[in-house]
Amino acid sequence: MSYGWAGQILRVNLTERKVTKEPLPRDWGARFIGAAGINDWILYNEVGPEVDPLSPENRLIIGAGPLNGTIVPIGSRTSVTTRSPLTGNFGDANGGGFWSSTLKYAGYDHIVVQGKADKPVYLWIDDEDVVIRDASRLWGKDVFETDDLLKAELGRDIQTAAIGPAGENLVRYANIMFDRYRAAAKTGVGCVMGSKNLKAIAVRGTGAIEVADPDKLRKYAEAMRDSLDIRKSKGAAAFAKYGTTTLVLSYNADGCLSVNNYQGVDLDPQWLEDIHPDKFLAKYAQRNTSCSVNCPTHCCHWWRIPDGRFAGEAGAKPEYIVMDAMGIHLGVRDLSAILHFQNLVNRMGMDASEMGTGIGLLMELWQRGVITGADTGGMTVPWGDVDAIETLVQQTARRQGFGQVLSDGTVKAADKIGRDAIKYVCHSKGMTEVEDVRAYPGWALAYAISTRGADHLKAHNQIDKQSRKDISQAIFGAPDVGIGNSPSLKGKSAAYHEDFEALSNSLGGCMFNWLSLSLKYNPKQAVQMPDYAPVFSAATGVELTGEEISRCGERIVLLEKAFNARLGLTRKDDTLHGRWMNELCPSGTGKGMKAEDYLEPLLDEYYTARGFDVKTGLPTRATLAKAGLESVAADLEKRGVI
Amino acid sequence: MAKILVADHNKCTGCRDCELWCSFFHLKKFQPSLGFMTVVSTIEKGQYVPVICHHCKDPWCLNACPADAIERDQKTNAVKIIADKCTGCRACADACPFGVIKVTDAGDVLKCDLCSGDPECVKACTRLAVNYVEPAAAYTEKAVAAAGRIRGAQ
Numbered sequence: 001m002s003y004g005w006a007g008q009i010l011r012v013n014l015t016e017r018k019v020t021k022e023p024l025p026r027d028w029g030a031r032f033i034g035a036a037g038i039n040d041w042i043l044y045n046e047v048g049p050e051v052d053p054l055s056p057e058n059r060l061i062i063g064a065g066p067l068n069g070t071i072v073p074i075g076s077r078t079s080v081t082t083r084s085p086l087t088g089n090f091g092d093a094n095g096g097g098f099w100s101s102t103l104k105y106a107g108y109d110h111i112v113v114q115g116k117a118d119k120p121v122y123l124w125i126d127d128e129d130v131v132i133r134d135a136s137r138l139w140g141k142d143v144f145e146t147d148d149l150l151k152a153e154l155g156r157d158i159q160t161a162a163i164g165p166a167g168e169n170l171v172r173y174a175n176i177m178f179d180r181y182r183a184a185a186k187t188g189v190g191c192v193m194g195s196k197n198l199k200a201i202a203v204r205g206t207g208a209i210e211v212a213d214p215d216k217l218r219k220y221a222e223a224m225r226d227s228l229d230i231r232k233s234k235g236a237a238a239f240a241k242y243g244t245t246t247l248v249l250s251y252n253a254d255g256c257l258s259v260n261n262y263q264g265v266d267l268d269p270q271w272l273e274d275i276h277p278d279k280f281l282a283k284y285a286q287r288n289t290s291c292s293v294n295c296p297t298h299c300c301h302w303w304r305i306p307d308g309r310f311a312g313e314a315g316a317k318p319e320y321i322v323m324d325a326m327g328i329h330l331g332v333r334d335l336s337a338i339l340h341f342q343n344l345v346n347r348m349g350m351d352a353s354e355m356g357t358g359i360g361l362l363m364e365l366w367q368r369g370v371i372t373g374a375d376t377g378g379m380t381v382p383w384g385d386v387d388a389i390e391t392l393v394q395q396t397a398r399r400q401g402f403g404q405v406l407s408d409g410t411v412k413a414a415d416k417i418g419r420d421a422i423k424y425v426c427h428s429k430g431m432t433e434v435e436d437v438r439a440y441p442g443w444a445l446a447y448a449i450s451t452r453g454a455d456h457l458k459a460h461n462q463i464d465k466q467s468r469k470d471i472s473q474a475i476f477g478a479p480d481v482g483i484g485n486s487p488s489l490k491g492k493s494a495a496y497h498e499d500f501e502a503l504s505n506s507l508g509g510c511m512f513n514w515l516s517l518s519l520k521y522n523p524k525q526a527v528q529m530p531d532y533a534p535v536f537s538a539a540t541g542v543e544l545t546g547e548e549i550s551r552c553g554e555r556i557v558l559l560e561k562a563f564n565a566r567l568g569l570t571r572k573d574d575t576l577h578g579r580w581m582n583e584l585c586p587s588g589t590g591k592g593m594k595a596e597d598y599l600e601p602l603l604d605e606y607y608t609a610r611g612f613d614v615k616t617g618l619p620t621r622a623t624l625a626k627a628g629l630e631s632v633a634a635d636l637e638k639r640g641v642i
Numbered sequence: 643m644a645k646i647l648v649a650d651h652n653k654c655t656g657c658r659d660c661e662l663w664c665s666f667f668h669l670k671k672f673q674p675s676l677g678f679m680t681v682v683s684t685i686e687k688g689q690y691v692p693v694i695c696h697h698c699k700d701p702w703c704l705n706a707c708p709a710d711a712i713e714r715d716q717k718t719n720a721v722k723i724i725a726d727k728c729t730g731c732r733a734c735a736d737a738c739p740f741g742v743i744k745v746t747d748a749g750d751v752l753k754c755d756l757c758s759g760d761p762e763c764v765k766a767c768t769r770l771a772v773n774y775v776e777p778a779a780a781y782t783e784k785a786v787a788a789a790g791r792i793r794g795a796q
Contacts, residue, residue, distance in 0.1 A: 069662075069672055070662075070672050071659070071662055071663060071666055071672070071766075098658070105672075105673065105674070105675065144686070147686070148686070156682075156684075179685060180685055180686065181685070205675075206673075206675035207673065207675075208665075208669070208671040208672060208673035208676075209671065209672040209673070210670075210671045210672075211671070211672070214666070214670045214671075218666070225768075229768050230768050230769075231768055231770070286688060287652070287655070287688065288655045288769070289655045289656055289688060289690070290655040290656050290657035290658075292657075293657060293658045293659065293662060293674070294657075294659060294662060295657060295659075296657075296659070296768040297768075298655040298657055298768070298769065300655075302688030314687070314688065316685075316688065
């Protein structure tokens with residue numbers, strides 16, 4: 001009997017058209033928890049540095065966590081892990097939806113997809129019956145159409161994970177969409193799925209997840225729920241009201257939005273009014289919706305556009321990232337157009353951030369006269385041009401016309417265009433992000449050290465953005481982590497947050513639940529890694545102390561670092577490129593800041609906190625061994641990496 | 643006056659926590675497919691309907707049961723299956739027009755019993771979409787919400 005975990009890994013070899021079920025080794029759960037962590041362990045062991053991201057030998061590893069589908073109120077998210085075709089390095093993405101809990105009710109924690117089907121297929125998991133089926137009639141369909149067709153064929157009680165045209169056409173930042181609206185967006189996981197000719201994974205799960213100690217679990221879950229319950233917490237209710245659209249307001253005040261391709265960090269008053277979250281609620285939002293089971297917050301929205309050119313269109317979310325990447329970043333002032341773009345990138349199945357930075361690059365090059373109609377085939381690409389954005393997204397997803405210059409990612413687009421275009425691209429390790437981090441050293445460092453490239457979630461610092469000097473004092477012995485614009489202690493705290501996020505993503509939780517929300521709204525104390533230990537143990541029956549579960553977070557981070565080290569990445573790769581690095585922040589509380597002024601000492605502090613070689617930025621043998629990764633240390637030694 | 647269980651479709655966000663807490667309370671495991679309600683999600687329209695047991699005044703299930711194994715609890719108003727008397731014939735599940743009587747793989751027939759008057763689903767629903775209330779007041783809030791819509795104000 002397996003508790004917490006469903007207890008099985010589904011291995012799908014598309015070349016041989018063979019599906020096998022493997023027991024989930026219990027010691028993996030104790031060492032790597034689940035979801036992202038176990039995905040990482042499989043990736044490290046099965047995808048060597050010789051494996052090209054788009055070759056059949058690459059793995060697409062999809063995982064749920066041990067708390068997914070239980071009452072522990074952290075949400076039920078899915079992690080997808082692979083070698084990234086966007087960056088060539090470690091790649092993973094995390095999405096919501098009811099898909100992961102349903103996978104567990106069907107009896108599986110992880111799916112490992114390998115090989116390549118000779119023609120388009122989809123995987124149909126109907127509890128214990130798992131088959132590979134022909135998907136030729138789904139090929140070419142967008143994500144919403146694919147979801148409709150699969151439900152018409154298999155029944156309404158299924159959940160789907162699907163790629164859109166972008167994944168089919170190997171757009172290198174294609175995503176995987178769960179339940180239509182929830183994206184595992186980053187690093188091109190959908191591109192790898194497309195490279196295997198796998199269009200979708202449909203799942204029906206009617207079974208049960210059992211837990212080791214139901215009474216204890218209930219007690220912990222109820223206590224956790226109290227801090228997130230919109231009936232009991234005003235703060236949770238406020239967050240639920242707006243969802244992540246509220247970040248447009250706080251980031252505008254903080255000076256970390258990305259206006260017109262990083263040329264500004266905050267909005268003029270009229271623009272803010274035009275896309276204000278209150279306007280979204282008053283005019284477009286119809287109701288709150290949930291992204292996954294066992295979440296008490298429900299921060300998502302269902303919206304409908306009442307008038308204008310997109311009248312009648314409806315959809316789910318929007319998230320802050322889309323408000324910025326497909327709106328603010330591109331000079332779009334029309335909120336209904338941003339909502340439409342949210343649907344459009346979801347339908348096409350592509351990461352909104354990378355799509356937005358690509359179009360933003362073209363718009364800035366157009367503004368500066370670097371590219372003209374001679375480059376674009378006659379298309380004009382001025383700021384805020386809704387038609388140009390629509391056309392470019394469609395062309396990028398289908399690798400047609402001028403838009404296909406963006407299909408391999410924004411860094412590669414700049415390479416293709418030449419003419420020094422790269423200086424307008426902000427990225428780390430080949431992946432871009434919109435949120436401007438120049439004035440926030442903790443976030444800039446987080447982008448620089450992130451194992452998957454520029455990204456705000458791998459070492460998600462909530463303490464500084466929420467000015468929680470008290471929490472900083474409690475954890476780090478000084479208030480500085482709670483001071484956003486200060487570099488002080490941001491190296492040490494980046495290591496802390498990186499471990500925390502790795503643990504959260506491995507339990508299968510949403511970082512807004514418990515971590516961010518409780519930090520934001522609990523005036524007394526923050527939730528810390530050790531707090532997860534009792535609930536993990538009650539669910540799984542694997543007894544971990546607070547110290548041990550924190551060590552799991554570190555171990556998972558080390559796996560990702562080791563994967564990149566084996567590919568040849570070193571300290572020189574843990575950096576930022578473009579304006580974030582060398583152009584002064586134009587306004588806001590951090591006016592005049594730029595990352596090159598503070599990044600190197602922070603890297604020193606970070607590597608020291610991690611127990612890495614400060615000169616090379618690589619994990620040491622001692623650090624890996626201390627974390628229980630002897631086999632990884634031996635592998636890196638054998639290859640001459642450390 | 644015994645309370646009644648009511649669902650407010652406009653408030654449901656589709657989180658399915660009601661199914662989850664229900665199955666956990668009654669079965670000690672997480673199996674929403676056996677929760678004594680079903681949240682039917684039409685995600686492409688943003689619509690969620692928690693289909694619950696209404697503990698009907700003239701219950702289809704009770705009337706259909708040939709073994710007199712379904713009774714009304716006078717205190718809670720619950721229409722309950724008496725496990726000792728149940729033969730597992732499933733006539734109640736066939737008769738129920740709402741599809742909320744569940745059958746396990748082992749053939750046991752299960753239905754909502756209002757958790758002895760303190761329903762788990764109600765406690766689980768942070769959105770207040772499932773409520774256990776006095777009948778006369780059950781729909782007042784809906785009327786207030788409708789008035790807001792009619793007058794164009796909240």
